[in-house]
Amino acid sequence: MELASAHLHKGQVPWGGLLLTASLLASWSPATTAEVTIEAVPPQVAEDNNVLLLVHNLPLALGAFAWYKGNTTAIDKEIARFVPNSNMNFTGQAYSGREIIYSNGSLLFQMITMKDMGVYTLDMTDENYRRTQATVRFHVHQPVTQPFLQVTNTTVKELDSVTLTCLSNDIGANIQWLFNSQSLQLTERMTLSQNNSILRIDPIKREDAGEYQCEISNPVSVRRSNSIKLDIIWEVTSEISQSTNPQPPTTIWLLLTTLLTRWMTSHTLS
Ligand SMILES: *[C@@H]1O[C@H](CO)[C@@H](O)[C@H](O)[C@H]1NC(C)=O
Ligand SMILES: *[C@@H]1O[C@H](CO)[C@@H](O)[C@H](O)[C@H]1NC(C)=O
Ligand SMILES: *[C@@H]1O[C@H](CO)[C@@H](O)[C@H](O)[C@H]1NC(C)=O
Ligand SMILES: *[C@@H]1O[C@H](CO)[C@@H](O)[C@H](O)[C@H]1NC(C)=O
Ligand SMILES: *[C@@H]1O[C@H](CO)[C@@H](O)[C@H](O)[C@H]1NC(C)=O
Numbered sequence: 348m349e350l351a352s353a354h355l356h357k358g359q360v361p362w363g364g365l366l367l368t369a370s371l372l373a374s375w376s377p378a379t380t381a382e383v384t385i386e387a388v389p390p391q392v393a394e395d396n397n398v399l400l401l402v403h404n405l406p407l408a409l410g411a412f413a414w415y416k417g418n419t420t421a422i423d424k425e426i427a428r429f430v431p432n433s434n435m436n437f438t439g440q441a442y443s444g445r446e447i448i449y450s451n452g453s454l455l456f457q458m459i460t461m462k463d464m465g466v467y468t469l470d471m472t473d474e475n476y477r478r479t480q481a482t483v484r485f486h487v488h489q490p491v492t493q494p495f496l497q498v499t500n501t502t503v504k505e506l507d508s509v510t511l512t513c514l515s516n517d518i519g520a521n522i523q524w525l526f527n528s529q530s531l532q533l534t535e536r537m538t539l540s541q542n543n544s545i546l547r548i549d550p551i552k553r554e555d556a557g558e559y560q561c562e563i564s565n566p567v568s569v570r571r572s573n574s575i576k577l578d579i580i581w582e583v584t585s586e587i588s589q590s591t592n593p594q595p596p597t598t599i600w601l602l603l604t605t606l607l608t609r610w611m612t613s614h615t616l617s
Pocket of ligand 2: 482484
């Protein structure tokens with residue numbers, strides 16, 4: 348049985364096995380109790396904000412339930428306990444003064460700090476003193492600080508290169524680039540490096556002239572850098588010599604002769 352199933356890959360469960368598993372599950376779990384699940388709202392918390400550890404399907408007949416900090420039910424990690432019969436709550440050794448335990452099982456955690464991040468355990472004791480646990484995890488983020496954008500040179504000759512550097516204190520934050528306040532469309536002349544913090548344009552073209560910014564974000568915040576205006580200069584010598592040239596404009600002559608040639612050709616053919 349074990350050998351046979353070891354050769355099966357995910358999604359290759361034969362119908363017989365699937366039906367057997369389903370019937371076993373049905374016979375093992377009492378039809379009346381749905382699984383207790385806990386949801387952190389929001390799952391990504393900004394520092395100093397609140398998070399609600401929302402309990403779904405809390406069993407109705409409980410003698411008591413208690414919240415613990417960590418994946419544990421150690422006595423010194425107990426935050427608070429609730430006794431439904433008396434409708435009373437009790438605080439534990441890990442209570443910080445910022446938690447509220449509700450009769451429906453949920454725990455409200457206020458003014459979150461970085462140290463609060465992690466796993467929390469809900470321990471449920473039924474009327475027969477049988478204990479079960481469910482866990483939840485939430486992440487805490489500090490809002491990002493404003494990044495600073497630097498450039499090697501704000502005036503660049505066309506076909507030269509330029510390097511823009513997005514300086515940020517927020518390690519691991521996501522970096523995006525903006526061009527004239529829109530998301531920068533990368534071309535094959537642009538390369539990003541160092542986790543997107545460095546943008547190199549080589550060779551630069553006149554269409555790259557404009558306002559550049561970088562944007563730092565994490566799941567709870569977003570900040571834009573200062574804006575840098577990039578000017579592109581290019582050679583205009585040939586255009587100047589043409590306009591100062593006293594000769595009649597050659598293009599018109601060329602156009603006239605072309606038309607004349609075409610007219611003559613069409614008339615000789617017909
Ligand atoms: C439980 O109580 C809290 C506080 O009143 C509430 O925010 C939450 O929506 C309730 N429901 C569940 C399923 O926890
Ligand atoms: C809690 O610990 C148990 C046993 O060590 C483990 O199976 C489970 O995955 C852990 N839960 C979390 C959320 O870390
Ligand atoms: C205990 O209940 C009281 C009264 O409802 C409430 O003010 C207090 O915040 C509760 N304590 C905890 C830890 O939930
Ligand atoms: C910036 O670029 C211009 C034009 O290429 C050049 O004249 C100037 O020396 C450059 N400045 C620096 C600091 O590189
Ligand atoms: C890129 O980000 C990862 C994860 O935050 C970090 O470990 C790594 O050092 C970064 N690399 C560079 C070149 O900054």
